[in-house]
Amino acid sequence: QKEVEQNSGPLSVPEGAIASLNCTYSDRGSQSFFWYRQYSGKSPELIMSIYSNGDKEDGRFTAQLNKASQYVSLLIRDSQPSDSATYLCAVFSTSGTYKYIFGTGTRLKVLA
Amino acid sequence: DGGITQSPKYLFRKEGQNVTLSCEQNLNHDAMYWYRQDPGQGLRLIYYSQIVNDFQKGDIAEGYSVSREKKESFPLTVTSAQKNPTAFYLCASTRRTDGAKNIQYFGAGTRLSVL
Numbered sequence: 001q002k003e004v005e006q007n008s009g010p011l012s013v014p015e016g017a018i019a020s021l022n023c024t025y026s027d028r029g030s031q032s033f034f035w036y037r038q039y040s041g042k043s044p045e046l047i048m049s050i051y052s053n054g055d056k057e058d059g060r061f062t063a064q065l066n067k068a069s070q071y072v073s074l075l076i077r078d079s080q081p082s083d084s085a086t087y088l089c090a091v092f093s094t095s096g097t098y099k100y101i102f103g104t105g106t107r108l109k110v111l112a
Numbered sequence: 113d114g115g116i117t118q119s120p121k122y123l124f125r126k127e128g129q130n131v132t133l134s135c136e137q138n139l140n141h142d143a144m145y146w147y148r149q150d151p152g153q154g155l156r157l158i159y160y161s162q163i164v165n166d167f168q169k170g171d172i173a174e175g176y177s178v179s180r181e182k183k184e185s186f187p188l189t190v191t192s193a194q195k196n197p198t199a200f201y202l203c204a205s206t207r208r209t210d211g212a213k214n215i216q217y218f219g220a221g222t223r224l225s226v227l
Contacts, residue, residue, distance in 0.1 A: 102154040
């Protein structure tokens with residue numbers, strides 16, 4: 001089992017729709033959870049961080065964390081073609097070494 | 113403006129050659145990291161450093177070496193022992209070395225190819 005799992009996609013949604021991206025993780029001791037957006041050929045940029053159970057909203061983005069289910073998601077409301085990118089889920093692991101573990105990313109396509 | 117500067121943006125390596133990727137940050141961050149990204153893959157940790165003159169191996173350290181002589185700088189050398197070096201290399205940093213709520217910021221990356 002991978003430490004951080006994401007569906008690779010592509011996830012295609014029409015412009016204006018809600019895009020839902022999901023991520024599961026295996027380390028129950030994980031404390032911090034991050035969503036990064038990565039455009040093709042570019043470096044990751046932070047979209048959201050979340051540290052406690054529940055929802056966290058920032059503009060059109062909502063991160064949801066459920067530690068009991070080891071599940072974190074990102075909702076993008078009113079999706080725009082400019083949101084088309086790969087979204088990486090990252091988890092800060094407290095097991096053993098101090099490091100961030102990344103999923104392989106979900107490719108999102110917003111269709112105009 | 114504060115940030116992480118990686119250079120060069122593109123790098124070509126001849127067989128048997130060592131090459132060094134530069135990473136400099138002016139964010140006054142304590143910890144620095146090197147990742148490798150292959151097409152369609154997530155980021156894999158090569159090395160990280162939490163303090164000057166100290167660093168630890170990540171998941172794929174073989175064929176790579178690093179140094180941390182200054183807080184601002186964390187260069188990565190891809191040695192000739194790394195047989196498949198073609199990838200996108202990303203440098204990152206975090207303000208603190210302890211755990212939670214510690215956001216990782218990335219440089220623009222260096223794309224390494226083999227001639």
